[in-house]
Amino acid sequence: MGGAPGRLYHRAVRVVAYLRNAVRTSSFRRLVVCACVVALVGALAVRYPRSFLDANRTARANARLDYVDRQLGGGNSVLPDQSVALEARGRIPPGETFAVQVGPRRPGWPALATQGGVDTYLRYFLLPRRPSETGRWVICLACNRAAHPDATVVWQDAEEGVSILRRPA
Amino acid sequence: MTVRAVFGLAALNGAYLCAGVAVLWALRGFHTWASLLRLAGLSYLLGVALFGILWTELLVVGVPFGGAGLVGSLAAITLAGLLVGRVRRMAIPRGWPRPPPPWAVLTTAAGAALAGLLLEAYFRSARLQSLQSYDGWAFWVPKGKAIYFFGGLDEQVFTTTPGPSYPPLVPILDAASFHAMGSADPVTLHLQYWFLVVGGLAAIAGCLHRHTTPWLLWPALLLVAAVPRFGTRLVEPQADMLVDVLFVVAALLLVLGLRDPRSWRIAAAAILLAGATLTKREGLFFAACALGLALAVGLRRGEWRPALAAAVVVAATAVPWRIWYRSMGIGGEAPPGSGLTGSADRALDALRLSGDVLFDASLWSFLPFVVLAALAVTFVAGDRLLAGFSAALLGALFLGGAWVTYSFRDLPVTADEAVNPIVRYTGAIVLLGASLLPLLLASAWHGRSEGGP
Numbered sequence: 001m002g003g004a005p006g007r008l009y010h011r012a013v014r015v016v017a018y019l020r021n022a023v024r025t026s027s028f029r030r031l032v033v034c035a036c037v038v039a040l041v042g043a044l045a046v047r048y049p050r051s052f053l054d055a056n057r058t059a060r061a062n063a064r065l066d067y068v069d070r071q072l073g074g075g076n077s078v079l080p081d082q083s084v085a086l087e088a089r090g091r092i093p094p095g096e097t098f099a100v101q102v103g104p105r106r107p108g109w110p111a112l113a114t115q116g117g118v119d120t121y122l123r124y125f126l127l128p129r130r131p132s133e134t135g136r137w138v139i140c141l142a143c144n145r146a147a148h149p150d151a152t153v154v155w156q157d158a159e160e161g162v163s164i165l166r167r168p169a
Numbered sequence: 170m171t172v173r174a175v176f177g178l179a180a181l182n183g184a185y186l187c188a189g190v191a192v193l194w195a196l197r198g199f200h201t202w203a204s205l206l207r208l209a210g211l212s213y214l215l216g217v218a219l220f221g222i223l224w225t226e227l228l229v230v231g232v233p234f235g236g237a238g239l240v241g242s243l244a245a246i247t248l249a250g251l252l253v254g255r256v257r258r259m260a261i262p263r264g265w266p267r268p269p270p271p272w273a274v275l276t277t278a279a280g281a282a283l284a285g286l287l288l289e290a291y292f293r294s295a296r297l298q299s300l301q302s303y304d305g306w307a308f309w310v311p312k313g314k315a316i317y318f319f320g321g322l323d324e325q326v327f328t329t330t331p332g333p334s335y336p337p338l339v340p341i342l343d344a345a346s347f348h349a350m351g352s353a354d355p356v357t358l359h360l361q362y363w364f365l366v367v368g369g370l371a372a373i374a375g376c377l378h379r380h381t382t383p384w385l386l387w388p389a390l391l392l393v394a395a396v397p398r399f400g401t402r403l404v405e406p407q408a409d410m411l412v413d414v415l416f417v418v419a420a421l422l423l424v425l426g427l428r429d430p431r432s433w434r435i436a437a438a439a440i441l442l443a444g445a446t447l448t449k450r451e452g453l454f455f456a457a458c459a460l461g462l463a464l465a466v467g468l469r470r471g472e473w474r475p476a477l478a479a480a481v482v483v484a485a486t487a488v489p490w491r492i493w494y495r496s497m498g499i500g501g502e503a504p505p506g507s508g509l510t511g512s513a514d515r516a517l518d519a520l521r522l523s524g525d526v527l528f529d530a531s532l533w534s535f536l537p538f539v540v541l542a543a544l545a546v547t548f549v550a551g552d553r554l555l556a557g558f559s560a561a562l563l564g565a566l567f568l569g570g571a572w573v574t575y576s577f578r579d580l581p582v583t584a585d586e587a588v589n590p591i592v593r594y595t596g597a598i599v600l601l602g603a604s605l606l607p608l609l610l611a612s613a614w615h616g617r618s619e620g621g622p
């Protein structure tokens with residue numbers, strides 16, 4: 001290899017060799033290690049107190065929740081009315097089946113209060129009760145109650161338009 | 170939310186620990202009480218993984234899960250470990266080794282105290298935590314409740330909830346927790362994940378303790394427990410943290426085995442990786458990367474049999490669950506097509522997204538940058554095999570994350586966790602990098618390979 005490219009190449013090789021030797025020296029290696037540890041300790045000095053305070057804040061917020069909020073958890077963002085879940089759990093015997101019917105959205109309902117969202121949440125919350133389209137119990141969120149002429153209303157919150165119906169056996 | 174439930178959970182986790190101690194004793198023996206204490210975290214993870222693996226296979230063949238089965242299986246694992254250890258005439262712990270220098274004791278005490286303080290704060294935040302995460306109430310916890318109430322892989326719950334192909338190890342742990350607590354209490358359940366965090370950190374610290382120095386170990390370990398992404402998500406009842414911990418501890422054992430190959434390390438890594446494959450779908454990919462690299466190193470050295478045997482064990486444990494869900498008509502875990510049908514633009518966007526997420530200081534602080542610097546200096550001036558193996562494993566995981574975004578074309582190219590799992594996935598890369606960091610820095614400091622028993 002001759003000419004300018006060759007000279008450039010040989011110069012680059014010398015620079016790389018110099019850098020490699022410099023990095024291999026004990027003092028340089030240890031300097032880099034110390035720099036890494038200083039960076040870690042610096043980040044830790046900032047992050048550790050924040051994480052500790054965040055965890056304390058979360059603990060306080062959790063302790064302030066009432067029993068129902070704590071039991072429902074994510075359900076508070078799904079259900080238009082907390083009581084319907086608790087009433088359903090209290091009234092539907094374990095092992096029985098239920099259907100969920102969600103009617104037209106009402107003002108003030110959470111964004112996740114859809115047929116899919118409520119189905120998914122109540123399946124979790126009401127286990128070991130199983131969801132079934134033909135279930136004996138109907139959890140009705142502003143649904144068309146006329147579609148269940150034989151069903152008995154076992155609980156309702158007329159203001160919120162939610163109710164629990166029991167179909168005849 | 171009762172004290173009885175908390176004590177029940179503590180007893181269950183104590184039983185995982187006992188089972189793991191017995192198994193680890195059968196694998197390697199304990200010469201001193203200090204080695205038993207040092208490896209208590211690893212023992213605990215082995216107990217959890219073995220319990221989960223055993224019950225996954227039992228549930229697949231239809232054995233009902235109940236309180237008696239739970240106690241019986243943990244007792245059986247413990248007794249089997251003790252029996253094998255006795256037959257193999259493993260060392261019984263006696264005495265304590267010579268104490269390390271005072272500065273090492275002080276640094277370790279300070280690191281452990283800071284870790285303990287942070288974990289205590291996490292305990293208080295987990296103690297009364299309501300179940301908020303969508304994945305938690307949409308499928309992870311319902312599956313656990315189904316196993317608890319119905320005693321098995323209930324077809325309705327396991328085939329109709331979101332993520333039906335997700336493996337059942339975490340729901341099995343949830344069901345065991347419900348039995349230990351006495352009810353399906355989704356609030357106290359968060360403490361089970363706190364125990365897993367404690368076990369994971371103890372396992373990483375215990376595995377690294379003799380292969381680095383305390384002043385290199387604790388800053389990385391404490392920072393990884395305090396980075397924003399982990400700090401807020403550690404105790405959520407989901408599989409992300411457990412799959413990361415199982416994989417990272419297994420990878421650490423494989424990395425330590427590069428310098429000092431011992432059969433117990435690869436056996437323990439195989440158990441943990443088998444657990445990871447039954448914890449979450451990406452566990453399969455993680456295990457394939459780790460064992461593939463271990464096999465490559467083994468081939469170069471002419472010692473490939475242990476890695477191959479570990480790969481066979483991991484594959485064998487992963488298969489029954491996959492057969493079960495296939496038999497239920499559930500689609501596979503692979504992306505549509507060959508996984509390579511996207512455009513070049515999408516590939517570049519996916520790579521850019523993975524890079525942006527990995528180097529996002531608001532998620533992981535400066536950890537990824539420090540890991541890169543440590544890899545570079547170790548490669549140039551330290552143990553090249555260690556640096557090469559670590560870089561290859563981290564690089565494979567990084568590319569795997571980009572491939573997920575690239576190949577699942579319904580995933581938008583965004584870091585929004587509600588629609589793309591890249592942030593959760595990247596947690597494994599960061600945790601692995603942070604756990605390798607003390608080894609890399611120790612190697613660079615000494616400028617040679619750090620051996621150790």
